[in-house]
Amino acid sequence: MEIKKIKEKQTNRHIKKGMKPAFSVLELIFVIVILGIVATVAVPKLMDTKSDASVSTIRQDIATVVSSVQSYYMTHNKIDKISDSVSLNSKIWNIEDTQVTYIENDNPCVTIKVDDNILSVTIDKDSGTVCSKLFNSGIVNTTYELY
Numbered sequence: 001m002e003i004k005k006i007k008e009k010q011t012n013r014h015i016k017k018g019m020k021p022a023f024s025v026l027e028l029i030f031v032i033v034i035l036g037i038v039a040t041v042a043v044p045k046l047m048d049t050k051s052d053a054s055v056s057t058i059r060q061d062i063a064t065v066v067s068s069v070q071s072y073y074m075t076h077n078k079i080d081k082i083s084d085s086v087s088l089n090s091k092i093w094n095i096e097d098t099q100v101t102y103i104e105n106d107n108p109c110v111t112i113k114v115d116d117n118i119l120s121v122t123i124d125k126d127s128g129t130v131c132s133k134l135f136n137s138g139i140v141n142t143t144y145e146l147y
Contacts, residue, residue, distance in 0.1 A: 058110060069112075069146070072084065082100055104128035107127040
């Protein structure tokens, strides 16, 4: 019986009557600091993920346009509109008759143009982050002869 009373006194010494056990201010501060450190590392990674996804999409679109235009020209011996040979997302690409353009920061980043029997891909690496990443990933100014 005596041991039980001693244990109750030790337990009650830390908890005043009417108070519930809770986290101390110091523990809460440590948690906030740790969350801040994790956020400073994670947020830039997440932002890069979005631009990396855009780069991947634009790279695939460029490859699709080039192969589709070449195939269409080979079959029909002419191309009046790029939209005759391929469908692109109009939210990403500015589509005209013989030219499609990806615009970043109000500047043309990638321009794909058909002129007579020449298909040209032009990239401006200084237009923005996605354009710079496209250039660094190997997309460069290129011309293709259509036949």
